[in-house]
Amino acid sequence: MKKILSILVLSLLIFSCNNKGGKKDQNQKVTIDTTTVRKHLYTLASDEMQGRKAGTEGIEKAAKYIEGEFKKIGLKTYADLDSYRQTFTFKTRRSEDSITSSNIIGVLEGKSKKDEMVIVSAHYDHLGMKKEGEGDLIFNGANDDASGVTGVLALAKYFAERGDNERTIVFIAFTAEEMGLVGSRHFGKDIDASKFIAGINLEMMGKEPATGPKTAWLTGFDRSDFGKIIQKNLEGTGYKLYPDPYPKFNLFFRSDNASLARLGVPSHTFSTTQIDKDPDYHQLSDEAETLDIDIITETIKAVAKGTESIIMGVDTPTRVVIEETKQ
Numbered sequence: 001m002k003k004i005l006s007i008l009v010l011s012l013l014i015f016s017c018n019n020k021g022g023k024k025d026q027n028q029k030v031t032i033d034t035t036t037v038r039k040h041l042y043t044l045a046s047d048e049m050q051g052r053k054a055g056t057e058g059i060e061k062a063a064k065y066i067e068g069e070f071k072k073i074g075l076k077t078y079a080d081l082d083s084y085r086q087t088f089t090f091k092t093r094r095s096e097d098s099i100t101s102s103n104i105i106g107v108l109e110g111k112s113k114k115d116e117m118v119i120v121s122a123h124y125d126h127l128g129m130k131k132e133g134e135g136d137l138i139f140n141g142a143n144d145d146a147s148g149v150t151g152v153l154a155l156a157k158y159f160a161e162r163g164d165n166e167r168t169i170v171f172i173a174f175t176a177e178e179m180g181l182v183g184s185r186h187f188g189k190d191i192d193a194s195k196f197i198a199g200i201n202l203e204m205m206g207k208e209p210a211t212g213p214k215t216a217w218l219t220g221f222d223r224s225d226f227g228k229i230i231q232k233n234l235e236g237t238g239y240k241l242y243p244d245p246y247p248k249f250n251l252f253f254r255s256d257n258a259s260l261a262r263l264g265v266p267s268h269t270f271s272t273t274q275i276d277k278d279p280d281y282h283q284l285s286d287e288a289e290t291l292d293i294d295i296i297t298e299t300i301k302a303v304a305k306g307t308e309s310i311i312m313g314v315d316t317p318t319r320v321v322i323e324e325t326k327q
């Protein structure tokens with residue numbers, strides 16, 4: 001009996017050693033879980049971050065948190081940058097003061113198509129603090145857009161653990177979106193747009209859309225066949241993607257996807273929120289407690305599954321053509 005036991009222990013040891021290190025095999029599930037989602041969301045939307053306005057100490061704390069996560073995941077730096085930061089200085093229309101802030105960028109190199117890049121992004125800045133008044137003065141920006149950054153971090157970990165992406169994935173937390181898509185415009189300045197195959201931008205993913213549970217909507221649905229590719233990949237999963245239900249709001253041009261779309265990149269924004277009747281949009285009440293962790297988690301999973309064929313180099317969405325006069 002003892003002998004049998006020791007053989008059993010020995011073989012178990014050998015088995016577990018064989019499974020250590022290297023890439024996860026296909027049977028070993030890589031997951032996106034609610035615990036991690038909750039942690040990212042509550043950290044980024046905490047009062048400590050003071051509303052994450054570009055140029056403040058609060059956003060600096062958020063930047064450090066994102067950098068720390070990118071490092072843990074093992075992402076590389078982008079292009080010729082020597083850290084995850086792409087730092088730059090700009091002026092806003094409202095003020096003459098210069099603001100210095102950083103996009104946070106981490107790269108997961110592709111296996112066979114290194115030069116073909118897919119962006120996964122969200123903005124980590126928000127509105128900051130209300131100048132005067134009593135009580136809560138912090139615009140926490142939980143849905144807008146700590147939820148999206150949570151998605152970027154969860155997807156970075158997910159694809160890094162899988163380790164089988166054929167195309168290079170560039171994970172970006174953009175700054176100063178709320179000041180006029182400043183961070184994404186800056187990122188777009190010096191890129192060779194032809195190398196960017198798609199842009200996956202995440203905004204406000206924490207509430208149930210009008211189309212019901214397990215659904216999301218995509219801005220600029222008809223501007224490329226990106227959305228159709230996602231719909232095809234989601235068939236049979238129980239999760240559905242719909243075109244943006246608010247065409248009047250011109251949302252395609254109101255988030256960071258637009259800065260890349262203007263360069264021809266099929267770059268779209270995923271969202272779940274009923275933006276026409278959301279009581280918390282750009283309000284002090286946009287707090288983590290108002291969001292549904294399951295909705296965020298399911299949506300991140302759907303984005304992973306939906307974009308898989310693009311990341312694997314199987315599907316290439318059509319380019320976006322924008323006639324500047326018709327915006």
Ligand SMILES: [Zn+2]
Nearest residue numbers: 123144145203
């Ligand atoms: Zn936003």
